[in-house]
Amino acid sequence: MDSEPTPAPPVQTEPFxxxxxxxxxxxxxxxNLLLTLVTxxxxxxxxxxxxxxxxxxxxxxxxxxxxxxxxxxSILKGRLIALGLLLIYHFATTYLSVWTAVAxxxxxxxxxxxxxxxxxxxxxxxxxRGLRFSFRGSLAGAYGVFLGYGALMFFTAYLAAPLFxxxxxxxxxxxxxxxxxxxxxxxxxxxxxxxYLPFMVGFAVLFALAFLPIIGLSxxxxxxxxxxxxxVAAAGFGFLAVFLFGALVLGPLFQAAIQNLIWNHTxxxxxxxxxxxxxxxxxxxxxxxxxLVALTLGLFMPWAAVRVARYRAxxxxxxxxxxxxxxxxxxxxxxxxxxxxxxxxxxIDIGL
Amino acid sequence: xxxxxxxxxxxxxxxxxxxxxxxxxxxxxxxxxxxxxPLATLRLSARIGRAPRTIAFADGASCELRDHAALExxxxxxxxxxGWLHRAEADWKIVALAVVAIGLxxxxxxxxxxxxxxxxxxxxxxxRMTRVLSEQSLDLLDRHLLHxxxxxxxxxxxxxxxxxxxxxxxxxQPVYRLEFRSAPDLGPNAFALPDGTVVLLDELVxxxxxxxxxxxxxxxxxxxxxxxxxxxxxxxxxxxxVLAAWWFGDVSTVLATAPTVLMQARYSRAFxxxxxxxxxxxxxxxxIAPARLGALLRKLDAQxxxxxxxxxxxxxxxxxxxxxxxxxxxxxxxxGAGRGGAEP
Ligand SMILES: [Zn+2]
Numbered sequence: 001m002d003s004e005p006t007p008a009p010p011v012q013t014e015p016f017x018x019x020x021x022x023x024x025x026x027x028x029x030x031x032n033l034l035l036t037l038v039t040x041x042x043x044x045x046x047x048x049x050x051x052x053x054x055x056x057x058x059x060x061x062x063x064x065x066x067x068x069x070x071x072x073x074s075i076l077k078g079r080l081i082a083l084g085l086l087l088i089y090h091f092a093t094t095y096l097s098v099w100t101a102v103a104x105x106x107x108x109x110x111x112x113x114x115x116x117x118x119x120x121x122x123x124x125x126x127x128x129r130g131l132r133f134s135f136r137g138s139l140a141g142a143y144g145v146f147l148g149y150g151a152l153m154f155f156t157a158y159l160a161a162p163l164f165x166x167x168x169x170x171x172x173x174x175x176x177x178x179x180x181x182x183x184x185x186x187x188x189x190x191x192x193x194x195x196y197l198p199f200m201v202g203f204a205v206l207f208a209l210a211f212l213p214i215i216g217l218s219x220x221x222x223x224x225x226x227x228x229x230x231x232v233a234a235a236g237f238g239f240l241a242v243f244l245f246g247a248l249v250l251g252p253l254f255q256a257a258i259q260n261l262i263w264n265h266t267x268x269x270x271x272x273x274x275x276x277x278x279x280x281x282x283x284x285x286x287x288x289x290x291x292l293v294a295l296t297l298g299l300f301m302p303w304a305a306v307r308v309a310r311y312r313a314x315x316x317x318x319x320x321x322x323x324x325x326x327x328x329x330x331x332x333x334x335x336x337x338x339x340x341x342x343x344x345x346x347x348i349d350i351g352l
Numbered sequence: 353x354x355x356x357x358x359x360x361x362x363x364x365x366x367x368x369x370x371x372x373x374x375x376x377x378x379x380x381x382x383x384x385x386x387x388x389x390p391l392a393t394l395r396l397s398a399r400i401g402r403a404p405r406t407i408a409f410a411d412g413a414s415c416e417l418r419d420h421a422a423l424e425x426x427x428x429x430x431x432x433x434x435g436w437l438h439r440a441e442a443d444w445k446i447v448a449l450a451v452v453a454i455g456l457x458x459x460x461x462x463x464x465x466x467x468x469x470x471x472x473x474x475x476x477x478x479x480r481m482t483r484v485l486s487e488q489s490l491d492l493l494d495r496h497l498l499h500x501x502x503x504x505x506x507x508x509x510x511x512x513x514x515x516x517x518x519x520x521x522x523x524x525q526p527v528y529r530l531e532f533r534s535a536p537d538l539g540p541n542a543f544a545l546p547d548g549t550v551v552l553l554d555e556l557v558x559x560x561x562x563x564x565x566x567x568x569x570x571x572x573x574x575x576x577x578x579x580x581x582x583x584x585x586x587x588x589x590x591x592x593x594v595l596a597a598w599w600f601g602d603v604s605t606v607l608a609t610a611p612t613v614l615m616q617a618r619y620s621r622a623f624x625x626x627x628x629x630x631x632x633x634x635x636x637x638x639x640i641a642p643a644r645l646g647a648l649l650r651k652l653d654a655q656x657x658x659x660x661x662x663x664x665x666x667x668x669x670x671x672x673x674x675x676x677x678x679x680x681x682x683x684x685x686x687x688g689a690g691r692g693g694a695e696p
Binding site: 221 | 362365400402404440441442443446447450451453550599600
């Protein structure tokens with residue numbers, strides 16, 4: 001796109017770095033938890049802001065930290081709306097009637113608007129080097145992605161999941177800005193299908209492995225045979241083993257592959273992101289986290305979160321062409337002050 | 353004097369500056385920047401761990417500072433310097449106290465809060481909903497597990513008559529409906545639905561030595577109805593499921609399912625014991641020795657031992673060990689003297 005003169009600016013690799021520590025985060029986590037419990041959950045938006053601030057401010061790129069400025073009151077409002085939707089959904093699906101259809105349609109119509117606002121909220125309240133991020137995706141785009149491709153995914157039994165994911169990331173990353181500098185997203189649908197394919201096959205095989213014994217058992221029970229207790233127990237254990245394998249082994253491998261795909265095709269202006277996560281390293285970290293969290297009844301969770309954040313950051317970098325100093329705020333900064341007001345009035349943050 | 357990085361809010365370029373307090377003003381200078389702002393117009397981000405802190409100016413500019421000790425020393429006597437949250441988070445004594453408090457809270461919730469809450473839900477559940485729930489459950493069971501009873505109609509009528517003559521421990525007529533079904537897959541069993549329907553399986557009638565034992569089983573099932581165990585178990589499992597998902601949700605859905613299974617075993621053990629106590633009281637009121645039910649449980653246990661076991665089963669099933677329950681029933685006095693033992 002750029003018609004710059006040929007002498008290319010020097011490219012410098014700036015790594016992301018996460019400086020948080022598990023012990024330090026444990027104190028923040030436990031105080032958050034206690035305050036949330038004694039306020040019967042009302043403190044949870046404040047806890048969320050503090051948690052995000054810990055992770056943002058400890059993440060550094062080129063010597064400067066990120067920051068999060070979310071307003072707890074807006075988050076509380078967003079949570080109340082989400083709770084309302086959840087209750088509507090619950091009651092509408094408990095007693096099947098005309099209202100079920102009405103509520104589902106209503107929720108489907110509101111959801112894209114909510115998700116777009118969530119993207120805007122998250123971007124608007126994130127900053128780096130004193131400049132805010134922003135999200136400029138159109139409302140029509142949100143309806144296209146979440147209603148159009150979301151429905152397509154649903155009706156194709158998740159065969160369209162890679163397509164939906166690609167459209168979602170194109171909408172999310174392709175419409176984000178840092179200051180006056182736009183992000184871009186360049187991974188096509190084909191790449192998403194290539195990355196997804198081995199995992200789709202893997203999950204399909206797992207699914208079959210998990211359900212075949214159970215189907216077999218119920219078939220034999222239908223035929224009048226008495227289910228052998230050992231066979232029932234074996235089927236149960238088999239189901240659990242397959243489920244664990246899927247969640248603990250395929251999950252991290254898939255996450256690493258998809259995160260690499262997404263970030264290796266994301267750029268901020270001329271600066272390209274590079275993501276070099278190793279699925280096996282991530283697998284080792286999440287599996288050991290799982291064991292330690294189970295053994296400590298959950299007390300290890302802060303260390304687990306910090307370990308994952310540190311590994312993710314250590315594998316991500318930005319190929320800076322020239323200097324990040326050149327990035328300036330959008331021309332409409334004066335609007336930003338007003339924008340913040342409207343963001344507080346209308347924007348909501350639903351936990352994504 | 354403090355080192356800081358200054359951002360003007362319009363450019364991503366940072367400026368190395370020095371920050372100092374000058375009366376009620378903050379003075380920022382260096383790298384072409386020279387600003388003097390009243391402290392009242394500034395906002396200082398709360399300290400969180402060792403992460404850098406930000407002083408925000410009213411026009412969108414900001415300063416990033418990393419020397420926490422020096423910053424706090426400089427601002428100690430100003431309104432900007434307050435902030436108790438970080439002190440609590442970084443104080444190991446407060447953190448240890450928080451861990452203990454949360455542990456106690458969790459234990460109290462599981463042992464006391466969830467059962468009480470479930471009791472309240474079960475007590476306030478409208479009669480109509482209980483009936484619909486029970487009818488749907490029986491309908492589901494009839495379609496998938498249960499078959500028509502092959503019991504001799506006169507035998508069934510006799511049992512129904514004997515059951516209708518039963519008095520509850522408080523002397524009233526227990527409200528229930530007796531249903532006969534057969535289920536070779538389940539083996540000898542009986543179960544109760546929340547609306548008071550007691551389902552008796554042919555296999556149990558065949559196993560029992562006499563009507564007294566069957567009436568004991570009906571008493572046990574009426575205990576489940578009386579204490580609303582079915583509804584309470586549903587409510588408790590849902591509550592534990594929600595709590596576990598909230599607690600472990602961030603890390604793993606697999607972990608979140610484990611507590612439900614573990615707690616269900618604990619809760620249903622307590623329910624069986626409670627139903628047995630009710631059955632014992634009911635039997636004594638009706639002139640039957642509670643040990644008769646104990647004898648049936650022993651027989652059931654012996655049959656299970658021969659490989660007749662089935663892990664699916666209803667409420668009269670495996671846990672707690674049948675023998676343990678039989679011993680508890682047999683240790684009770686045989687007459688109506690100790691009637692008060694019925695209530696938990
Ligand atoms: Zn029982």
